[in-house]
Amino acid sequence: LAKTTQPISMDSYEGQEVNITCSHNNIATNDYITWYQQFPSQGPRFIIQGYKTKVTNEVASLFIPADRKSSTLSLPRVSLSDTAVYYCLVGPLRGTALIFGKGTTLSVSS
């Protein structure tokens, strides 16, 4: 599994766009990038997944450059309810355990 590195914590204010970058230098050809969100005392929930370029859904956007050695989760106009831990996972679609790591703790203030 590709090792991932992401910031331990980030702070933001309501209404701002937040970008969380994940580094995965040894990503393999068949690896995908997946982000999960975890609110306090709840289990993580899937946010978004991508392989290359850009993916967007109702919650977030995921930007993946051509070399795929990093990815950026973008949360538009965050609110207090976006305060959570965000995990970046990298691995093949089949045949791997999920390694969550420590994630990035995002704190949104008013």
Added chain:
Amino acid sequence: EAQVTQNPRYLITVTGKKLTVTCSQNMNHEYMSWYRQDPGLGLRQIYYSMNVEVTDKGDVPEGYKVSRKEKRNFPLILESPSPNQTSLYFCASSLMWGLTDTQYFGPGTRLTVL
């Protein structure tokens, strides 16, 4: 409603008293797993199961046992709990084993071992 349930949600016990945390999913998922979450250490996988009667160790299996006799159930067993197993535990399931399938997590079980 599709869900993963865990019981109990909260448990306080004493060292050495065997306990079982149950996990059940109603989505006919093949893959199930257990995680523990501790401050500063993130979410770490304890055991996982790719299907009935197929289980394997995760990152931190010491002190835990699991069984998968039925597809829907995946209990976590602590034969002789110790204080270092005080933690927040999550059960999860997905259709198959891998990143392509969303993992559904249970509500968590907060265990305290005195």
